[in-house]
Amino acid sequence: MKESGDKVEKNWMAMPGDKWFTFEHSPEYRWDQAQFIQVVGMLDPNNLFTLMRESFWHVDTLLQIGEVYRAQDGMPSLLLGSRT
Numbered sequence: 001m002k003e004s005g006d007k008v009e010k011n012w013m014a015m016p017g018d019k020w021f022t023f024e025h026s027p028e029y030r031w032d033q034a035q036f037i038q039v040v041g042m043l044d045p046n047n048l049f050t051l052m053r054e055s056f057w058h059v060d061t062l063l064q065i066g067e068v069y070r071a072q073d074g075m076p077s078l079l080l081g082s083r084t
Contacts, residue, residue: 032058040064 025033032055039047039061045068052061 033060036060036064 032051035051035055036058039051045065048061048065048068051058052065055061
């Protein structure tokens with residue numbers, strides 16, 4: 001955030017001792033995030049697994065896959081290796 005006197009962007013008051021920071025994502029992460037948004041828009045959970053194989057560390061993809069499993073009865077047990 002840019003400081004201008006004792007005020008910060010978006011009309012926030014800067015207090016003594018405040019520390020401001022931003023996150024800078026790598027181009028690879030930004031590309032993965034754009035792919036994730038596109039895949040979610042397709043409304044086909046199978047595409048999430050394809051994306052996971054390409055970027056297995058992408059947190060949003062992993063969370064979305066968890067939601068898919070949660071929405072389906074009995075599927076989480078398959079992840080844990082139990083055979084019922």
